[in-house]
Structures are given as structure tokens and as C-alpha cells.
Amino acid sequence: MHTLLILLIGLAMISFTTIEATDPDILSDFIVPENLTSIDGKSFTFTRMRKVFEGNPESFQVTKAGVKEFPALEGQSVSFAVLQYPPAGINPTHTHPRSAELLFLVYGCLQVGFVDSKNVLYTQNLTMGDMFVFPKGLVHFQYNPHNNSPAIALSAFGSANAGTVSVPATLFATGIDDEVHQIVQD
Template sequence: MYSIPPLFKFNPYMSQKLPLLSLFLSLLLLLCSSSDPDPVQDFCIPEPGPGPVRLTHLPTYPCKSPANVTSNDFVFSNLTSPPSSNFSPSTGFSGKAVTPVEFPALHTLGMSFARADFLPSGVNPPHYHPRATETALVVEGTVYSGFVDSGGRIFAKVLEKGEVMVFPRGMIHFQMNVGEGRASIFGTFNSENPGLVRIPGTVFGSGIKEELLEKAFGLSEKEVERLRRRFGSM
């Protein structure tokens, strides 16, 4: 009697590899789906206890009792005015990031935000956030803004007051004030800790061997040394 051949022939060698393959696929799915954890309650205002305790590792603190939480816990007022003197002398840029460390009400909510201010011709140098997508709203001035995707394509435009641009997670992006006066941007992130990797400081200020930088960028020894001095403190 004719029998249908099996679709897969048993292979003892492959059967030994299946548990390892299953583990690898499980880890891959876990990494692909990782993000800030979903909250399991409406909010969690950390309760650090008595005394002037600096909140640097919020998950170690219990939540305040909801009965002791007030409206003031959900308000942050330290971004209402632009800085007066703390602009970088080299870039004409000043930025203030707000995470749960600065604003405890953000704890467990999976978001953070920032304010960026620019003097005329000021720049926010190329950088990226490894753990968050950013939306940037121009609240004052005119700003040249953009990002470069993983294929090397640039998406850039001059934004006016009221316009918003989105920077996908992990994409190198930048901003420059191209107006005559000051400019300000308000940015939001879909992570409590988006991270910040500044390209100039990371490349030339982190201690990468000089010989590698010379070959990678076609620079002389003196040029690399100059860039190290320039970006070593960034």
C-alpha cells in the first residue's frame, strides 16, 4: 500500500539543538518587545522618607499613599523661563532634561521631557537617544531640524513656531537656530530614561585610540588631538 512520505525526517542531531534554538528565539522575542514596563496602578509618587534625600534610583522607594498625594505632586515649574547664562560658549545651546529624578510624578509612567534653548546660530550637535523616540515642538523662533536614518538618508526642514518634528528612536538628529532671535524647543520622550549619546564627545572624548580615529576619519595626528581637546569635556 502506498504511504505518504513524512514532511520532515527525524534527525537526532537537530533534536539536540531544538532546546537551544527555542531559548534563542524566546530571548529574541523578549528583546524585540522590551520597553518601559506598563504601570500597574494610576500613579506612583515615590516616598523617600524624612530628610533631604536625593532621588537617584526611584524604584527603591515605596509609593506615597494616595491619600497623601496632592495636585502639587503632578506639577513641575522649573521650565517656565529660558536660562539667562548657562548657554554653552561653544554651541550657544542650553538643555534641561526632566526625568523622574527631577519630577517624581513621572515615575512608572514611561515618559520624560526636556526644554532646549538656542542663542542665534546656536546648535544642538548630532546625538541620539538609544531608548526613546522624541517629538520636538518649536515654541519660539525658527529652527533647522532633522535626523539621518540607518540608510544614510537625511530628513531635515526649517521649522517655525508651533511645528513639531519626530525623531525615531536611535536615529541621529540635530537642531540649529536659523532665526535672528533666540529659539526654544520642548521635547517629549516615550521613556523615563531615554539616554543621550552625543556624537562629537562620544567619538573624540571617550578615549578611542588615536590611530583608529586617524584612519577612520582621514585625520592627521594633530587634527585628532585638536578634536580631543575640543570635545573631551562634552
């Protein structure tokens, strides 16, 4: 009897953890942002992507449309980004803890890859029109291998707040003592 009770409690805890790991379901068509007193079509329009057409950046540039930038996404379980890679540009290793990423290459070429939980590296060379999926929470990267041509990609996420965790910043800019890094490497 105690074993069954412990099993049921364990299953309940797993379900609550799973539920909290995704965007919450909403009980209305949409959520009105707190700072708005009236809603119209402009409330559902995001215009900051216009800047991606203003020329080629000199370093990797990401323009996000997540719930932080576009409050109408609250409760909608979607977000979007435009990724601009200059020649030889790179989007360094990172993860998205709350969503997979579906990348669509609009222009140019990219080398992409991710590492799974068994430490296996999966890579692919993409050309214009190709899509690639980065599974949720796995470390991944994108690199433009061409020294004379930019690349542009669109990324879609299954969360209004996919989150981005930079691996280099997490490892080297958090103040973790070098001794801890050495112990982990040994």
C-alpha cells in the same frame, strides 16, 4: 526538533531584549519615590520649567523633566524638555537610545535633521508651529540659522528616561586612541 528548539530560544531572547528596551509596565497607578513619606498634589508637580521664562540664554539650553529630575515620572513612559536656542545656537549631534523625540517649535525657526541606519540624511526647515519626529536611536541635530533671533522648542519623549548620547563627546572625549579612529575610517 533541535532546529525548532533553537528557533524558540532565539525568539524568546529577542522578546526579552525588546521588553528591556522600553520603560517597564507598572502594576499600580504610580510609583511612590523612595524619599517620600506622604503623597499629595505637589508630588506630581514639576516647577523647574519656570526658569525658561527668565530670559534668553547665551548658549543652547535644555531644561529636562525626566525621571531623574521629576521622580513622579517613574513608570509613566513619558518625559519632556524645553530647548532654548540663542541666535545661531545649535543642539549638536546626539541620540536618544530609549525613545523617539517629538519636537514642537514654539518660537523662531530651526533647521533639523537625522541620519538613518543606511546613512541617509533627512533635513527640514521648521517655522513656528511645526513638528518633527526624530526616530528612536538615530543621530540627529537642531540648528537655529538666524543670527539675530532666538528659537524655543518643546520635546516629548515616550520614555521616562530617554537617555542622551552626545556623538562628539562619545567619539572624541572617551579616550579612544586616535589609531582606533584611523582604523575605523580606513
